[in-house]
Amino acid sequence: MQVRFWGTRGSLPVAPKAGTIADKVADALVAANGRSFADKAAALAFVENDLDFATGRSYGGATSCVEIDMGGGPFIVCDLGSGVRELGLDTLRRCAQEGRPKEWHIFLSHLHWDHIMGFPFFVPAFMDGAKIIIHAGHPDAEQALRRQQEEISFPVPFDWLKADIEFRTLETGREYEIGEVTVSVILQHHSHDSYGYRFRDRDGKVAIYSTDSEHKIDQMHDENDFAQFFGHADLVVCDTMYSLADSVSMKEDWGHSSNIVAVDLCHEAKARRLALFHHEPTYSDADIQRMHEETIRYEELTRDTDALEVLCAYDGLCVEL
Numbered sequence: 001m002q003v004r005f006w007g008t009r010g011s012l013p014v015a016p017k018a019g020t021i022a023d024k025v026a027d028a029l030v031a032a033n034g035r036s037f038a039d040k041a042a043a044l045a046f047v048e049n050d051l052d053f054a055t056g057r058s059y060g061g062a063t064s065c066v067e068i069d070m071g072g073g074p075f076i077v078c079d080l081g082s083g084v085r086e087l088g089l090d091t092l093r094r095c096a097q098e099g100r101p102k103e104w105h106i107f108l109s110h111l112h113w114d115h116i117m118g119f120p121f122f123v124p125a126f127m128d129g130a131k132i133i134i135h136a137g138h139p140d141a142e143q144a145l146r147r148q149q150e151e152i153s154f155p156v157p158f159d160w161l162k163a164d165i166e167f168r169t170l171e172t173g174r175e176y177e178i179g180e181v182t183v184s185v186i187l188q189h190h191s192h193d194s195y196g197y198r199f200r201d202r203d204g205k206v207a208i209y210s211t212d213s214e215h216k217i218d219q220m221h222d223e224n225d226f227a228q229f230f231g232h233a234d235l236v237v238c239d240t241m242y243s244l245a246d247s248v249s250m251k252e253d254w255g256h257s258s259n260i261v262a263v264d265l266c267h268e269a270k271a272r273r274l275a276l277f278h279h280e281p282t283y284s285d286a287d288i289q290r291m292h293e294e295t296i297r298y299e300e301l302t303r304d305t306d307a308l309e310v311l312c313a314y315d316g317l318c319v320e321l
Contacts, residue, residue, distance in 0.1 A: 001181075001205045001321040002069040003235055003275075007062030007083020008313040010212075010241050010278035011114050014061040020284070027055045053314075054285035060315025062086070063114040064278060066209055066237060068199050073179035074103035078197065078209040078237075083315060084118035092124060102129055105178050108136040109211050110194035111144040119145055120154050130163035135170050137185060137195035142167045170195070186229045188213035198229055205321040208236040208271075211278045215261045223265060230269035234321040237313065238262040240276040240291070259295040266308050267299075273309040274299075275319070288312060 007013075031051055037043040047056040063081030070076070075091050077084065095102050104124060109115055124130040134141060149158040170176065172195075176183045181199050188194040188210065196210035208230050215223055230236050240259040259276055266274045276295060279288050292312035299308050311319065 001199075001201045001203075001207060001234075002067075002071070003207050003237070003319045003321065004067040004069055004087075005065075005083075005275075005277075005313045005315060005317040006067060006087040007065035007079075007081040007118070008059060008277055008279055008315055008317075009061055009063050009081075009114075009281050010239075011063070011281050013063050013082045013114075014281045016058065016061070024055055027051075031055065052289065053312075054289040058285050058314070059279060059288050059312070061281075062315050063117065064109070064211060065118060067091075068181065068207055068209075070180050070201065072098075072100060074101060074105055076178060076181060076199070077104060077106045079109055079115045079211070080106060080117070080119040080122065081115050082118045082121075085121040085123070088121075088123045088125075092127075101131075102127070103131040104133070106132065106134045107183070107197050107209070108134065108138070108141055109188075109196070109209070110190060110192060111136070111138055111141060112192070112212070113148070115212070116145060116148065120149055120156065125161045125163045125165065128162045132163050132165045133168060134165065135168050135176070135183075137170050137172070137187065137193065139169045141169070184229075186210075186225065190214060196226075196229065198233070206233040206235075207321060208233045208238070210237065211239040213239050213257060215257045215265060223268075226265055227268040230265060230271050233266075233269065233271040235273045235275060235319055236262070236266050236269070236271045237275045237277050238265070239278045240295070241278045241280050259291055260298060263295060263299050263302065263308065263310070267302065267304060270306065271308060272306075273311060273319070275311045275313045275317075277313045279313075 062083035064079040065081045065083030066078040068076040146158045170185050172185050172187050180202050184198045186196045188196050190212045194212040199207045239257045240262050242258050296310050299310050
């Protein structure tokens with residue numbers, strides 16, 4: 001099982017401004033300290049090995065979209081944020097090169113715009129012979145996707161899409177078989193509800209996708225269901241949109257969680273890895289990197305037995321389980 005990240009921002013897509021790029025270039029030149037490079041490959045090696053992530057690269061700006069890739073069979077996708085456009089193109093390439101079926105299973109966390117806005121640009125939806133099954137805990141998922149393609153909002157109506165599109169409403173407490181993967185569902189605290197997903201393959205590897213879920217630091221005694229749901233997961237992709245200070249003050253009840261709560265839940269669940277996800281759109285790359293570093297330190301200070309590896313999701317990250 002591989003977990004690929006195609007979109008990791010929350011709320012709305014973001015793009016770096018000209019000044020942001022200029023700052024990165026200037027910081028890189030200062031770090032190079034007069035060094036010269038024989039060719040582009042040497043310069044890229046310097047970026048990879050000598051610059052910190054926030055200077056040499058970027059966490060990206062597309063909204064939520066994560067792929068659970070089994071290396072064959074149907075494609076499994078979590079959420080239809082703006083990152084799904086690039087995913088759609090890449091999966092079509094893999095269909096052509098690897099002979100994979102043109103079948104996509106989409107699991108929606110919820111129906112807010114940042115998690116469905118990429119669907120009108122999802123190229124497989126426009127193709128004859130493509131099969132798209134949209135799974136959601138919400139019975140009004142089809143209504144949400146159709147509404148954003150009404151003429152007042154988008155020039156291509158939903159009914160013009162050529163793919164065979166099916167909607168399935170999921171229930172908590174049940175397991176669903178999709179190819180080689182068993183999927184279970186949990187209800188989360190968020191406006192209009194959201195749902196988290198547990199994906200288990202035949203080798204017992206487990207990936208959790210849990211975004212747009214508010215876990216309050218002063219109510220962790222009520223989080224046993226989530227600790228069990230995350231239990232012994234190989235990777236937990238978790239909503240860490242806010243710092244702890246923000247999540248308990250001005251952004252309480254906004255439906256998102258903090259990096260601190262995510263570590264506490266994963267420790268209790270004895271998970272192996274945590275991926276910080278759904279980054280605040282106003283955060284710079286340096287802000288996100290700082291949160292990652294602070295989360296690693298917090299995990300080390302609060303660790304009881306086994307270490308929890310803390311990753312920071314970025315557009316293009318691929319994690320092998």
